[in-house]
Amino acid sequence: QKEVEQDPGPLSVPEGAIVSLNCTYSNSAFQYFMWYRQYSRKGPELLMYTYSSGNKEDGRFTAQVDKSSKYISLFIRDSQPSDSATYLCAKSTPNKLVFGAGTILRVKS
């Protein structure tokens, strides 16, 4: 079993939709989680990081961690074509990040 599981998609939604991106994780000894956005042929950009359970909001983005079910989510409200990218979830360990496979998101205008 991989430490971080993420459905690679692609996920295709119409402009303005609410997008839900999800990951599950194991080995929860060190509980910082991150979401990165990666455009084609670019380096990943840190969107949000969270610690412990609960929600964290930043503009149209909300990151959610449910430690009881070992589930992390990223919600994007009012999605835009410019949100089309690959979204990577990551779990922090003391020495490195463990990434999910990345979900390809396509927002159609």
Next chain:
Amino acid sequence: GAVVSQHPSWVICKSGTSVKIECRSLDFQATTMFWYRQFPKQSLMLMATSNEGSKATYEQGVEKDKFLINHASLTLSTLTVTSAHPEDSSFYICSAAPGFPGNEQFFGPGTRLTVL
């Protein structure tokens, strides 16, 4: 803040030559820098972790003599691909971590290496 630069952004070289890629944290000191490799439509594959002034720690299966990493200062790390071959062609991305609070990493824009 938290800007990481990478140079060059792309490079084409002949088989057998060596290529050096630089990674710099521009506005923070990075206790740790990481080097990743990414194949098309795949996730990031960690190659090695480096701390300033010490030897890099390589992931299993990564040849340390092939991929030389030098972490000369808290803002600069270099990756040298020695005796490059076509199978080394890939997208190489570095990241830098300030070390607090959650070990988040900030990524460079990547370097596309093509070996002919």
